[in-house]
Amino acid sequence: MIDKLEFFIALAKAQHFGRAAEDLGITQPTLSAAIKQLEDQLGVMLVKRGSRFQGLTPEGEQVLVWARRIAGDARAMREEMRAARHGLSGRIRIAAIPTALAMVPRLTTPFREKHPGVSFSVLSRTSIEVLSLLGNFDIDAGITYLDNEPLGNVVSVPLYSERYHLITAAGNPYSDRQKVTWAEVANLPLCLLTPDMQNRRIIDHHVGEAGGVARPTLESNSMIVLFSHIRTGKWSSIMPLNLAETFGFSEPIRAIPIVEPDASHLVGLVATRREPHTPLVAALLSEVMTLAGDFAAAR
Known part of the structure; x- marks a missing residue:
């Protein structure tokens, strides 16, 4: 079922069967069949039917929340098992507000020195986009303002x-x-x-x-x-x-x-509030706490 949930998440993100199938590297009939099988398993309609994608049903919106949570847990489990076998590896996805981009190397550089098997993807985004990407599990962490506008259900570390x-x-x-x-x-x-x-x-x-x-x-x-x-x-x-x-x-x-x-306004790292975090996010939070201490000592 996890594969089908991930297909459903991709469809909700792309808002188009053809684009979602392309993103997933499968054919459109395969995607359509998987969504229909998921609907049959859950006993509800997830997608409004028509000649093209017309959005999710109310039940589909509810399932999407669960799907993201379950897919996130599955990813965390896979990362933890990979880390147990081979050490920390993989890609960390970070989105940062433009004014914080210049300090990102102070985090990524020492982190990769400790964990050479890890690579990074860093995006420049607005604070609203950072939180949206985080909520949709499209990034692992964000760097944004902590004290000016509501953050929602996240864990934060001031920098x-x-x-x-x-x-x-x-x-x-x-x-x-x-x-x-x-x-x-x-x-x-x-x-x-x-x-x-x-x-x-x-x-x-x-x-x-x-x-x-x-x-x-x-x-x-x-x-x-x-x-x-x-x-x-x-x-x-x-x-x-x-x-x-x-x-x-x-x-x-x-x-x-x-x-x-x-x-003055506080800037820091935010991550989804969940236990346990993936090994990559847990290690990143640890590194950020060290960096926060260095910033405080320098003031």
């Missing part, structure tokens, strides 16, 4: 706090200041992340608290795009200092603390 700075070139407004207020930066033409990013919602919130409105002249979901515009010397942005430092701005670019308030 570091973001503190916000005006990143601007010498000669631009406020570039000669030792600090600047949120009310002042609200008056600047800025390049910022897009509104679907939690970092942007945090910035909008603090600017709004100061009585202003952020008016970016450029928006992007890519930190590379923002950094490349800042390097021209003609654009300013609001970024966490730890992120800006990783790109090694030259002397003409300044990072000026933003105060009133001196805001």
